[in-house]
Each structure stands twice: as C-alpha cells, then as structure tokens.
Amino acid sequence: MAAIFLSVFFGLLAVVFPWWLGIGLFVAPVVFFIAGRYPLFGLILTMFFLFNVIPERFIPQIPFVGGKLKIHDLLIIFLSGVVFFRYLVQRQSIRDLLGPAFWPLIYVLACIALGTVYGRLVLHQEFAISEARNHIGWLIMPLLALCVDTPQRFKILLRALLFAAIVIAIYVVIQSTFDINIMGGRVEMLDVRENADVTRSTAGGGVYLIIFALLYFLGMAQTRRMTWWLVLPVVVVLLAGLAVTFGRGVWVATAAGLLVASFLQRGFLHGVVVAVAGTILLSVLLAGVSLVNPRVVEVMVDRATGIKEEIKSGGSFHDRQIENAAAIKMIQTKPWFGTGLGGA
Template sequence: MISVTFPRQRISTFLPLVVFGAVLLVVCILSGLLAAVLPWWFVIALFVLPLVAILAIVAPELGLVFLLLSLSGVLPQAMLPELPLGPGRILASDLVIFALIFVAAFKLRKGLGVLAWDWFKPIFWLLALSAIAIVVGKFIFESPVKDVLQEARIQINWMIAPLVLMFISNRKRLNRFSIGIVLVGLIVAVAVVFQFATGKQIIANARVEELLTLETRYTDVTRSTAGGGIYFVLFSLLYVLALLFVRRVSVLIAFPVALILAAGIIVSFGRGIWIATAFAALLMAYFVRGKGGVASVIIVLSIAVSAALVGLAAFKPQTLEAAYERIVSTTKEGAGNSSLGWRFEEAGYAFSKIVSSPLVGIGYGTPYKPLIRLTGSEQDVALTRYIHNGYLGLWLKLGISGLLVVLWFSWRTYVRGLRMTSQSSDSQTKALAAALTAGFTVPVITSMTQPEWLAPLGVAYFAMTVGLLSALDRLSKDGAGGK
C-alpha cells in the first residue's frame, strides 16, 4: 500500500484558494438563481449593502461619505431600493444610518461620555418635539399615519451628528472625511452642470426646467437644481478657498475645483443660494485672514465665477443675460404671480393654523392649505403640507418651542464655531472650522424661503456641520488634533 503525503505548507497555501473558489462558485450560482426569482434591483442591493457594511466597519468615515452621497440623490435609484414597512417605507439612506449606528455600538470604547452631549442638547430637544408632533398629528388632528411617518422619518438624519463625532477619532479620519465631503460636492456639481447642459434629470428630486424669471422665459437656458445637495457643493467651495488662504492647497488644485463648484452653484439659478453663498464666502475669508481675506475672496470668486459663466455660455449662449436678469429680478419680486408673492400667500395659510394651535402646532402629516390640483397625482396632496419658509414650518408643525429651539441651536453653533476658529492654532483646523461656521449660515438664511429644517438634506447638512465641529472640539481638547 502506497501512501502519499503532502507538505503542510503546501496544504496551508492551497486550502484557502480552494475555499475561496468554492465560495465564489456558490455566490455565482446563488446570484443566477436570485436574478431569476427576485427583482433585479433587490439582487443589486444584496451585494451593494454588504459592501457598504464592510466599508463602514473598516473605515466608518467613508461609510458616512457614502451616506451623504446616497442622500444627495446622485446615485442610481436601482442601487438604493426602498423597503415597504406597513403604510410607510424605509429608504436606503435610513438603512445606512441604522447600519452605521450598529457599527458605532461596537466601536464605542470610551462610553457615552465621548459623545460630548453638550453640543447635541438642541438636537435632543428637536427629537423630543418631533415625538410630540407625531402624537399631535395622529391623535389630535387625525392625520393619516402614512403622512405622519413620512414627515417624521426625516428627523432620523439628526443621528448623523453623533455618528460623525464617534467615527472621527483622529486627524487621519478627519482628513479623509473632509476630502470625502469635497468629493461629494464635486460629484453633485458635475451632475447639476450635466443636467444644465443636456436637460436630462439624473439627480433624484431635482428640478430640471426652462428658466422662468418673472414674465421672461429663457428657452435656451435650463435651470438645474440639486435640492439640499447644493449645500455640500457650497461647503466644498468654502473649504477649498479656506485651505487656499492658509496655504494648505496649491492654486493649481484649488482653482479648477473652485471653478467646477462655482458652476454647480450658478446653474441652480437660486437667488437665495447665490446671495447666501457670497455672504458666507466673505464671512469665511474674514474669519481666516481678516480684512485681507475679504479682498482675496472677492478676487478669487470673481475670477472663478466669470470663468464658469463663460464656460456655461458655451453650452447655453443666453446664460450671461439670464444670470444678470435673475439677480436684478430680486428687487422686482412681490407680484401676485411671482414666487415671492406665492410665498406670502402660503404664509397667510400657515399663520391662520398657527393662531389656532400656537403651543404644540398641528403636528406632522396635517395639511394647512387647500388642495390645488396641479398634476392630478398624490404630489398635489403632499403640497398641502409643504411650506417654503422653514421657520414658519417649525412653528406650524412643532409649535413655538420648535422655533425657539432652532434659534437657540443656530446661535450656539455659530458662536462656538466662531470661537473655535479664532482660538485654533493649527491652520487646517482653522480653515475647516471657518468653512463649517460660514457654511452653516447659508441654510440658516435660505430657510426663510426653503424648508431646510424639515427636509432630509437640510437636516443632514446641519447635523454634519455640528458633528464635525464637535469632533474638532474633542480633538483639540484631547490633544489629538495633530495625530
């Protein structure tokens, strides 16, 4: 009888290859079977979500970047399927947040004290008021549970703030996350410019339409928006400019990036965004370099905006004229058929409801204005609950306490961000704190005409800002800012 023995070293090398091949074969077979039985988007999700989970475990800050990317609407919807849950639904972004919370529960080593609760007091109050708004909407005003949950689920995005703080534990992760946000801003900017040039919508919930300014319709100019995703574009622009001013990035890199980001903001043709972004850029420059920084940012932005306008005019020749008229029309708004006129009418409906329930509001899911048939779809019903003024919306839905908490939240964040900027000795930390503080003022301003405090991306942007500022605060106190 002849016996054959194999060296242990060869077996130990060969066995993992056999196991990997067997697993790969099983995965291929299962993929084919699943594709024949399940919807194709569900099969894609089965592979994408585990990859995201692995990414969140290995580099959780990159998992946060993926979350912001999924919220921005630029990823194909087939990659982000929705799961039905009773009368409502769970979005892919919600699943990613739950997954990141699960990962954070295992990675948290220092106890809950690491969360720096003092930064998040206003958020806790807003979540508590949201719970009350659910009760008010469902049981007092008897609103459909589907509508109540649809508005309430937006508040889960506040969890981004503590997740950022928990995951950004050192300088390397801070740098990766900051660069990741800039990449998200660039992707969104490129997407809105593509929509502008082609007229094809690729961003979920974006507006791609002919530009209408007062009575003038520009058939050659497309208005391309990104919803709340535009805030990641403008923050990226502010941060790149701040890094340029503190000489942490070269002009050869900063200028083309700023050019793309500026183009993305221009094609939105949002006057509020334009004005607020210009104000934030001047504010950021003053925080970083004083009066000299203000002059520098005026020069840099003038060059970048002019170059972007010339480039955009190559696709749409009327762009320069349309942009000029868009700015000038700001002083002419107010007629009954204008967007500003409609907002005044909308505010009238809101005030009548606020007077009837000023303390607790009307809760989530409760309509406050009459139904107007525009599309003949369910969207018309949703518009009876939609309000442009975010501050009126807070008072309307959460009561007077909701408005007061947000004002307190805004003031605290601004003061603390400004203090951190002025006291920081590290140039990169100073640049990031300045960009975050100045960028925070933009949705605070635009919430006068946009419901950012009640919108998914608006809440996500506010939460990201506070989370990063709290992480910077902790790193500076722990002496880990340079590690």
C-alpha cells in the same frame, strides 16, 4: 446540487422581481458588513447615498407605510445601533462624548417621537409615520460626534465630503447641459414662459456641500496652503454647479458667505480684493459658457439682476412669505403642537 439550486433561484428572481433586488442581495450584505466593521466608512457611504453621489436611480427603495424607506435610512439606523452598542460595551458615557449637544439632540428626538404619535393617534393622519422617516437623518449628528473622534478620521471625512461636492457639481452641470437626470432630482425647464429652452438642474441638499467646498478651497488658496493653479479648476467646476441651479437665494448666500469669510480671515481690504477677483473669475466663467450656450448666460444675468423685480412681483419669495406667516400663526395658536409636530 447547490449550484443548480442557486442558478434556478436567481434566475426566477431576475424574472419575477425588480432588477435591483438580485443585485441588492449581493451588495447589501457587503455594505452592511463594511458599515458594521468600519463605522466611519459606513457613515461616508451613507452620506454618498444621502446626497446622491451614488445616483438615486441605482438605490433600492422599500415601500413603507405609504412612503418609501431608502437604503441611507436603513444605514443610519444600523450604524446608530452599532456605534451605541460599541460604546455601551466599552462602558463609555455617550452623554459625555456628545457634550453640550446631548440634551438638544434628546429634545429634537423627543419632539419627533411626540409629533409622530400625536399626528397618527390624535389627528389620525395617514402619512404621519412615513413623514417621520424624513427625520431619521438627525441621527447623523451623534454619529458624526462618535465616529469622527480623531484628527485623522476628521481628515478622511473632510476629503470624502469635498470629493462628494465636486462629483455633485459635475452631475448638475451634465444634467443641465444635456437635459438628462442622473441624480433623480428635479431637472426641468426654468419656467414655462420666457425660459422654457433653458434647463434647471437641482442638487437638493448637495448644494450646501458645493458651497462648503467652494469656501474651503478658496480659503485654502487665500492662506496659501494650496496653490491657486490647483484650486482654480476645482473652483470653476463648483461655481458652474451652483450656476446651473439658477437659485438666486443660493447665489446671494454664497457671495455673502465668501465676503464674510474673507473679511474674518484677512480683514476688510482682503474682502474687497476677493470681491474683485470673484467678479473677474465669474466674468471669465460666463464668457466660457457663452461660447457653448449664449442663452444660458443671458438667463443667468437676468435672474441675477432681477431679484428686486422678484420681490415686487411675488413668485417664490411671495410663497415663502405666505408659508412663514402661516407657520408663525400656527405656533402662536398652538405653541406645543404648532408646525412640525404631527403636522397640526
């Protein structure tokens, strides 16, 4: 009888409701059980959802006050409750464990709460509560401090993040090459004028993971803790992932980061060597790409050498200047309720 009931129930579920709801009823309890039993793995799984290592199109989203609540938001809240409850039961001071990060974190969370209340009750902004959802990610900071409390756990998290960076780099290269959307982010024409035939693939916050992994692997090779033959293929994949984002700011920041990191580790001369080696490696990468799609290389060179023109002509740089000027003016006018607090 029970088998018949379950068959009818899930049959109706598949017909009436979205496809992911039936899968979610099976997967969600397992995910939350693992997260509750092993918070570190729950945190890693949350980051995989957050950075779209598990593609967004496969992740259920729950309507929430004009916006959408995603599974990584629920996992962050759930994990925070589990971890904080464990430490309370064990009578350990969370304040002592977080150390100097405790009061800054309390300040940030208080600002978020104050801004949400002010935006909704005083300014009567319709989407104030749904916008507050974007700040749930701040809870990852104490979770990192509380879950990664031994060298072994740190190594597990580090390897997971490096794996995530490589996967994201592969995703964005595939998206740009075949003009398909895997991660659910922006996959679009580079512009509607000269470069409409080139696809730009964005990685969202995952681009910072790619940069981190690139710095890590190059640093390991420089200090001879990894062989260059092992590091080189990974570096090529990561560089390709950064290249197809066509973000000039990202390119400049990455190059500067590599030079500074090399200088701090091995001195000025080694920084020069890294710059030369990086130029050679980049040239080889561009030569390989030119065999597949010469137009992509042409556009990359144009964007890399056109930073000065971008600053003169405006474009996205000009937009950032306008935004920064407006934010500074708002903060000067309303120091307590300027930008970011209630959307004033």
